[in-house]
Amino acid sequence: MIIRCPIRFLFCLAVLMLWAQFATPAVAQFEKRLYHPRPESIPEATDPSLVIDLSDLEKWDELPPFIDTTGFRTVVFGREEGEDYEMLGFVSDIATDGEGTIFILDAYPGTNAPSNTKTVHVIDTDANYLGSFGRAGEGPGEFRYPRFLMVADEGNTVFVAGSDEWVHVFKRTESSTFEFDKSLRTSTGASAACSMRGNFYLVRYEASSGHVIHKYTMDGDYVTGFGTPYEYDNPSIVGFMSNGARLSCNEDHGVVAISNYSIPVVRAYNEEGDQLWVVRVEGIRSGLEITESGRSTRFHGRARSEKGHGSLSISEAFGDGWLYLSASMELGDDRRRVLTFRIDPETGAYTHIGSGGIPTITEVDLMVVRTFVENEDGFRIPQVMIRSKKED
Numbered sequence: 001m002i003i004r005c006p007i008r009f010l011f012c013l014a015v016l017m018l019w020a021q022f023a024t025p026a027v028a029q030f031e032k033r034l035y036h037p038r039p040e041s042i043p044e045a046t047d048p049s050l051v052i053d054l055s056d057l058e059k060w061d062e063l064p065p066f067i068d069t070t071g072f073r074t075v076v077f078g079r080e081e082g083e084d085y086e087m088l089g090f091v092s093d094i095a096t097d098g099e100g101t102i103f104i105l106d107a108y109p110g111t112n113a114p115s116n117t118k119t120v121h122v123i124d125t126d127a128n129y130l131g132s133f134g135r136a137g138e139g140p141g142e143f144r145y146p147r148f149l150m151v152a153d154e155g156n157t158v159f160v161a162g163s164d165e166w167v168h169v170f171k172r173t174e175s176s177t178f179e180f181d182k183s184l185r186t187s188t189g190a191s192a193a194c195s196m197r198g199n200f201y202l203v204r205y206e207a208s209s210g211h212v213i214h215k216y217t218m219d220g221d222y223v224t225g226f227g228t229p230y231e232y233d234n235p236s237i238v239g240f241m242s243n244g245a246r247l248s249c250n251e252d253h254g255v256v257a258i259s260n261y262s263i264p265v266v267r268a269y270n271e272e273g274d275q276l277w278v279v280r281v282e283g284i285r286s287g288l289e290i291t292e293s294g295r296s297t298r299f300h301g302r303a304r305s306e307k308g309h310g311s312l313s314i315s316e317a318f319g320d321g322w323l324y325l326s327a328s329m330e331l332g333d334d335r336r337r338v339l340t341f342r343i344d345p346e347t348g349a350y351t352h353i354g355s356g357g358i359p360t361i362t363e364v365d366l367m368v369v370r371t372f373v374e375n376e377d378g379f380r381i382p383q384v385m386i387r388s389k390k391e392d
Contacts, residue, residue, distance in 0.1 A: 031293040033300075036241060037263050041231045045265075045280040050348045054310070054329055055283025057337060066340040066354030067367065069387055077104070077127040078383035080375055085132055088382040089117035091370045092147050094360045097155025098319070100125050102361070102368055104384055105160065107146045108136075118143045120160065120170070122178065125366060125388045133170050133178040134160060141168055141180030148193040150200055152218065157181075159200060163189040167200070167220065184220030194249035194256070197271065201249060201256055205229050205242035212242050213256060213269065226273025230263060236297040237290055248314045252321040255345040259314040259325070262287045266314050266325060268348060277348030284310040284329055307332035314343075317362035325350070326357040365389035 045051045054060075078088040089108030096102050101122060108117030118136035123129055135142055143162060150159040156172040167184040192203035195218075202214045211225030230241035244261035255276065257268045264281040285308045291298040310329035317324045323343040330336050338357040341350045361368035367387040372380040 031291065033289055033291040035289050036232070036237060036287045037230065038232065042263060043228070043265050043267070043278050043280065046275075046278045046348065050277060050279045050350070052279065052281045052327065052341065052350065053283055054281060054327060054339070057329070057331075060339060060352060063352065063354045065356035066358070067356060067362065069367070072367070072387040072389055074385060074387050075125075075127040076371075076373075076383045076385050077121075077123055077129075078381065080379075080381045083129075085119075085121050085129055088384075091382050091384060093149045094368055094370065094384060095149040095151045095158070096361050096363070096366070096368065097151050098363070099155055100366075101130070101155060102384075102386070103149050103151065103158060105146055105149050107143070107162075118146055120149070120158065120178075123384075125386055127384075127386055131177050133158075133180070134168065140183060141170070143168065145189070148190055150193055150195040152195050152200075157218075159193075159195065161186075161190040161193045161200075161202060163191065165189055167202075167216075184216070186214070186216060186220065187222060188214060191243040192245045192247035192258070194247045196249035196251040196256075197254060199223065199271075201247060203227075203243065203245050203247050203258065205239045207235055207239070212245075213247070213258065213273070215271075215273070224273050226269055226275075227258065228267065228275070230260075234292060234297060237292075240290075240299060241287075246313050246315070248316045248323060250316050250321070250323055250345045251319070253345040255323070257314045257323050257343075257345070259312045260286075261311060264312060266312065266343070266348075268323075268345065276346065279325070279343065279348050279350065281312060281327060284308070284312075284327065286311055306330060313358065315358045315362070317358045318364060321345070324358050324362075328357065 079086050088106050092107035093105040104121040106117050106119050119132050120134050122131045144164050145162040146160050148161045158170045160168045165186050169181045170178040171181045173179055188204035190202040194201055200216050205212050209225050212227030212229050214225045215223040230238050232238050241262050246259045248257045254271045255268050259266045264284050264286050266279040268276045289300045313326045315324050323345050325341040328338045340354045342353050343350045359367040359369040369385050371383050371385045
């Protein structure tokens with residue numbers, strides 16, 4: 001049997017064979033794996049005096065721990081077996097009203113969380129349980145992806161923000177319990193949050209505006225957006241690098257400060273969104289490798305134990321009018337050094353004041369931090385450690 005093949009068909013077949021032969025190398029040639037942040041994408045300090053050089057740690061004095069816990073009593077909340085509220089799933093955030101009440105956001109990841117998670121637990125500084133509010137779900141006062149707590153109105157109002165577009169508001173009742181008040185719809189979800197002076201601020205890169213920080217009234221009305229995103233030509237990488245952040249609101253000076261997990265700088269803005277200063281930290285590797293190809297972007301895990309790797313965290317410890325920066329760096333052989341700096345919110349001028357970093361909540365006579373304890377099987381049990389200056 002003779003098969004007749006049109007010349008046009010044979011030509012198309014030849015083209016397809018050539019494409020199959022060379023297409024894979026072409027795609028592979030386009031693929032690139034780079035470490036981010038790129039040197040050209042790291043902002044310069046707004047003044048040469050605002051550069052913290054950690055490339056030579058020997059020049060930094062071995063100062064004692066920034067916080068002296070001598071005389072502090074330690075109690076913990078959270079256990080492997082006990083009441084529902086004691087068996088924590090994942091402590092996403094902790095906040096305090098400054099008067100001895102501690103709020104714990106148990107935000108077990110996933111949409112099918114147990115009923116006792118995705119809840120805010122209320123305790124005192126002796127780890128006594130005072131109650132809970134909120135639960136997993138999609139109705140009023142229910143959480144899908146809760147991540148952050150903001151306490152306002154002298155502890156009488158608690159805002160719960162998450163990676164979805166809702167901020168849930170709870171009010172303290174006359175009996176000191178908390179009841180759902182309302183839900184606020186925002187334009188973006190939150191990857192960091194803080195509040196001050198009658199407004200709350202959320203971090204989430206918005207490609208349409210180019211803003212990273214978004215300001216809202218306490219009623220959820222959008223005020224303005226500001227902040228500089230990571231500079232790169234891949235939108236997925238810009239969003240990833242910009243969103244990984246810590247946000248701190250300094251009530252005394254009306255300053256909003258942001259530190260990124262992957263970018264070694266701290267930026268500060270006033271309430272109108274004008275940039276005040278940039279502190280740049282050199283000699284620290286806080287980023288990760290990212291692979292780009294024609295079809296996807298792959299983010300590789302950070303080598304957290306690698307020598308030279310580190311992270312920055314900005315906070316407003318003590319509520320004393322200063323900002324505090326913790327810079328952590330791996331030294332190798334399972335050794336790590338943490339330097340603590342006090343920063344002037346208005347100028348960015350810094351002073352090295354100690355070691356040990358800043359706990360999640362830091363007050364003159366109270367420290368609260370998330371921690372874990374391992375059981376006999378090596379399973380990590382979430383806990384909240386409370387250290388306070390109280391008599392036994």
